[in-house]
Amino acid sequence: MRSGENPAVKSRHGGACGHRAELVNSLLNPGLKRLAQCVRIFLLKCRDLFNCTNTVGESIMTTRREFIRNAAVFSAGAALYGCGNPPEGPFSKNERDCLIAMAEQIIPADKIYGGATDAGVINYIENWVTRYWPETLPLYKKGVESVQRASRRMHSKDFQDLDFATQTRFMEAMEGAKLDAKDWSISPRAFFDEILIRSMQGFYGSPRHGGNKNFMSYRMLGMDMPVVTGQNRYGGNS
Amino acid sequence: MASEIVHPKTEVVVVGAGAGGGIVAKQLAVRGVKCILLERGDWPIYDENSNDELINQRTHAIRAIHGPDTRKFPRAVSDGKGGVKAADPWWPDHTVVAACVGSGTVTYGAMGWRFMPQDFRLKSTYGAIEGSALEDWPISYDDIEPYYEQAEYEVGVSGDMSTNPYAPPRKKPFPMPAFEYNWEDENIVIPAIKRLGLHPFPIPMLRNSVRYNGRAACIRNHTCCGYMCPCDAKNGTQNTVIPVALKTGNCQLRTNSFAYEVVMEGRRAVGVKYFDLDKNSHFQPADAVVIAASATETARLMFLSKSKLFPDGLGNQNDMLGRCIHSHIYCGAWGLFDRDVERELGPGATVAFSDLNHIPSKNIFAGVLCSEFYMLPWARSKVIPPNTPRWGIGHKQHMIKNYRRMIRIVGPVQEIPMYESRVGIEPRLKDWFGLPVYRAMPGGKKHPLSLEQTKIMTETAAAVLKEAGAKTVCKEGEKVYLNYGSVGGQHQAGSCRMGNDPKKSVVDPQCKVWDTDNVWIGDGSVHVSNGGFNPVLTIMALAFRTGENVAKSLGKGGAA
Structure with a gap:
């Protein structure tokens, strides 16, 4: 979102993207659009509040159809979460924070564009280990455990609590397999590669999977997306 | 499992509605x-x-x-401890061919190449190659030419070979004009190709450059190769020949039907057994059977079809079934420019040059080099030029700066078929239906000469990009493939090769399985070698021919 609102981005790449978004938005009833925006913001807030990995809140509210779909999910979701118990994710808070910090190392935020944390790469990773390839969850559990063990022994802190530069050096050592083997129950290089590929997919892949929030990386690259010709629809199935 | 459902007898069962099977069905249906x-x-x-x-x-x-x-439906790979395990699905060697009506022709990049006459005569053009299973095809380019033409017209190809001096001979022009070049190809790549004395020309595409067959012209979408077409301008069997077959009333399409055995009685097939989605077993009796399930799956089905006469699998009486599976080594180079070069018009891949396909005097039989299809950001993020970090802020800055500054030239290398590269079945690992799965048999490897050809292609692609003004060129090539043995991939071919000698082949020159009366193969499995081109138009042309042969064998060989 930060990238989308940045004036520098608009002036450089705003042309085609902005025009298409306006075109689509102008087709919507303004009242409906405002309502849709409210719902979307509320959904995002719900997600943050409950640590929820549901990807529905991520999608851009652009069409009537999508609005109706999300409205239905919203009411179902409100009923589900009404009791106030946050849903169980695959990771503990500590594990989650560690993975967020590692992904941010792969794609850090800069002065203009958001990074892995802003793009919600962690949502993609959570989808990966729950919905797409649950077989890989043990790898993540062992990997994070090893990272924390090594980090605590070397720096007396969890990985996410290290300063950015120390984290970078740690990641470089992981990539080069230059860490003390006794801390590791899996290969540090294999776990690094796993985080690398999943972070890149979460940041540069389609927002349908939880990352690349609001097409953040597409906007960063100035891509002319989504295509609105032919049979293309916003969303598709998920 | 409930008791078997037996259907009324039909004349022919065709297994697989992809590039081959869809066309065979159409050829049969229009002949009654x-x-x-x-x-x-x-x-x-x-x-x-x-x-x-x-x-x-x-x-x-x-x-x-x-x-x-x-x-x-996993694939088996060695677990390194003497056992087997399911391959990771993102394993590059997974040999996934789409499981839908139209199969790969729904989502392919749609290059519609004819092989060159020499591609059918590799052994006699270049001599025997030691340590390989290379043979000439039992049929020549002239035998297949009319069927290439039929494929170009009935499925629909846009092209123009007037600037390709190596173009294979043709009797009729393409049914549709060629696509225009993309801006970067026309202004940056083509002048460089010409300056090097090579001969660029537009890639023939199974895609409508103008309205054709009642469907719209291409709208230059980004997400083309790998995706369905948003305006149905890409021609596959699902939107051309299969609807024609169904319209005759002679062809019935049964989806969600997984064939698992060709039932044999002596030399004759009497029908096909298949599972539906509820795992019910069906038996469809027939007078003839055509298998067109892709090079890996056709061989697997034949291994699973054991009978008294064929105890080791249908067509395996001489231990040839599944052997010589090969595909293409893909190689080329990326060029990084110091200014934006890409204008983002999809689908990309507009120019090719065929200079490296056949140079007998230099023993070069590499393949065609083309510009690349449009690649989306994640795929692009994996392209790391030298001195660029793989991750971190440096990588992100590289993406922002260079996203539009890269051009890729890439192509398929003609692979030399190897006797040891083989499709097998693995009884220790079962699929959802409880059937043994596909396994690339151990011992398969690339011929050193295939890797040499790869190097020639890579160097040429790099030379073109350098000439075009790329500041950095990164070559991608033979190293990646060194460890791969029996790759399949989407260009998989050769597992049931065609030949004149029953001892050295699985099907005869008409594509009928040796020692059977009525089992035919209608896909890329029969290729003896796979050319230096994307093979789909050859699969289609052979299927037109095989469909005609099957109809003739049933006494209905008249013209459609």
Whole structure:
């Protein structure tokens, strides 16, 4: 979102993207659009509040159809979460924070564009280990455990609590397999590669999977997306 | 499992509704032959498509959109301890061919190449190659030329070979004009190709450059190769020949039907057994059977079809079934420019040059080099030029700065078939139906000469990019493939090779399985070698021919 609102981005790449978004938005009833925006913001807030990995809140509210779909999910979701118990994710808070910090190392935020944390790469990773390839969850559990063990022994802190530069050096050592083997129950290089590929997919892949929030990386690259010709629809199935 | 459902007899069962099977069914149906077309998948639906880089048929980072479901239908690989395990689905060697009506022709990049006459005569042009299973095809370019023409007209190819001096001879022009070049190809790549004395020309495409066959012209979408077409301008069997077959009333398409045995009585096939989605077993009796399930799956079905006369699998009486599977080594180079060069018009891949396909005097039989299809950001993020970090702020800055500054030239290298590269079945690992799965047999490897050809292609691609003004050129090539043995991939071919000698082949020159009266093969399995081109038009042309042969064998050989 930060990238989308940045004036520098608009002036450089705003042309085609902005025009298409306006075109689509102008087709919507303004009242409906405002309502849709409210719902979307509320959904995002719900997600943050409950640590929820549901990807529905991520999608851009652009069409009537999508609005109706999300409205239905919203009411179902409100009923589900009404009791106030946050849903169980695959990771503990500590594990989650560690993975967020590692992904941010792969794609850090800069002065203009958001990074892995802003793009919600962690949502993609959570989808990966729950919905797409649950077989890989043990790898993540062992990997994070090893990272924390090594980090605590070397720096007396969890990985996410290290300063950015120390984290970078740690990641470089992981990539080069230059860490003390006794801390590791899996290969540090294999776990690094796993985080690398999943972070890149979460940041540069389609927002349908939880990352690349609001097409953040597409906007960063100035891509002319989504295509609105032919049979293309916003969303598709998920 | 409930008791078997037995259907009324039909004339022909065709297994697989892809590039080959769809065409065979059409050839039969228009000649008045009653046929049943079995397809393991379903009709592809555009709304299931998503312009999603992580779920499509090309990268399948999460999964392939049109299947097969790799969890239900795993591939076996060695676990390094003497046993086997299911391959990771994103394993590059996974040999996924789409499981839907139309199969790969729904989502392919749609290059519609004819092989060159020399591609059918590799052994006699270049001499025997030691340590390989290289043979000439039992048929020549002239035998297949009329069927190439039929494929170009009935499926639909846009092209113009007037600037390609190596173009294979043709009797009729293409049915549609060629696509125009993309800006970067016309202004940057082509002048460089010409300055090097090479001969650029537009890539023939199984895609409508103008309205054709009642469907619209291409709208230059980004997400083309790997995706369904948003305006149905890409020509596959699902929107051309299969509807024609169904319209005759002679062909019935059964989706979600997974064939698992060709039932033999002596030399004759009497029908095909298949599972539906509820795992019910069906038996479809027939007078003839055509298998067109892709090079890996056709061989697997034949291994599973054991009978008294064929105890080691149908067509395996001389231990040839599944052998010589090969595909293409893909190689080329990326060029990084110091200014924006890409104008983002999809689908990319507009120019090619065929200079490296056949130079007998230099022993070069590499392949065609083309510009690349449009690649979305994740795929692009994996391209790391020298001195660029793989991750971190440096990588992000590289992406922002260079996203439009890269051009790729790439192509398929003619691979030399190897006797040891073989499709096998692995009884220790079962699929969802409880059938032994496909395994690339150990011992398969690339011939050193294939890797040499790869090097020539890579160097030439790099030279073109350098000449075009690229500041950095990164070559991609032979190293990646060194460890791969029996790759399949989407260009998989050769597992049931065609030949004059029953001892050295699986099917005869008419594509009928040796020692059978009525079993035919209608896909790329029969290729003796796979050319230096994308093979789909050759698969299609052979299927037109095989369909005609099958109809003739049933006494209905008249023209359609």
